[in-house]
Amino acid sequence: DGISNWRLPTFEELQTLQDFGKYPKIDPVFNTKKSGKYWTSTEYPFDPSTLAYYIDFSRGFSASYGDRSVYEKSNTYAVRCVRGEPLQERKFTRDATKNIVTDHTTHLMWEDTSHITSKSSVAEAIKYCEDMTLGGYSDWHLPNINEIYTITDKTHYDPAINAVFNNRVTIGSENSSSHYRKANYWTSTYYGPNSDNENVHYYRTLNARDGASHRCKYGMDMHVRCVRTAQ
Incomplete structure (x- = not known):
């Protein structure tokens, strides 16, 4: 149609196309729904x-442990x-008295205790989260993967969490998969059962080290950061 001002999307832009209930994990409005890894313009910090983030639309991952x-x-x-215009930049404020961070773009309020x-x-x-006051x-909940993505800052590494937060997990330089998992946060977004045991269920996780996502099962200690919707 004569339009020439196309560009490679940022991680945040490409992530908006994900539909975790589908396979491939992409919104069904698209006619072309090729699975696999897609590049983003967001460089890996x-x-x-030499490194840049990708999103894997086969499984909805962006992490490699x-x-x-x-x-x-x-x-x-x-x-x-x-x-088109880039996505609106997040606008955060922190209430030091209440230990709450508010995102004025998404209207989400985040727990940020010590x-x-x-x-x-x-x-x-x-x-x-449901028991938290x-x-x-008292209306806190465990965030889904799309909600917790919004507090990441992929210009920083270990942690890749926006600097407005006081409570930010760091894990140091070791690069093994078991060590990488120490920075994971639970989300409420269901991934699916284990292919070898349908009684074992996985949920999507957010890694605070690089702001990428993967999956984990019960029995593995993961961090928790609760959220609520501002009225």
Whole structure:
């Protein structure tokens, strides 16, 4: 149609196309729904000269549990272009009295106490948030993956969480998969059952080290950060 001002989307822009209830994990409005990894223009902060973020629409992942080779810009991944104004920049404020961070773009309010809470299952994480009273509010919930994505800052590494938050998990330089998991946060977004045991269920997680997502099952301690919707 003569339009030439297309560009490679940022991570945040491409992430808006995900539909975690579909396969591939992409909104069904698209006619072309190729699975696999797609490039974003967001550089990976550990080494931005050679690494960049991707999103895997096969499984909805963007993390590799420490294998940085998947972020190498020399890899051949699919591309879906975008045009238009960039997404609105987040506007956060922190109430030091209530230990709450408010995102004035999404109208979400986030727990930001000094204590880092961990739970070994998503059920425990959900209950922890539902039982919480903080800042005079009692309607907290465990965030879904799209909600918790909004507090990431992918220009920073370990942690890749917006600097307005006081409570930000860091795990240091070790790069093993088991160490990488120490920065994971539970979300309420269901991934699916284990392919070998349908009684084992996975939920999507957000890694505070690089702001990417993966999956985890119960029995593994993950951090919890609760959220509520501002009225």
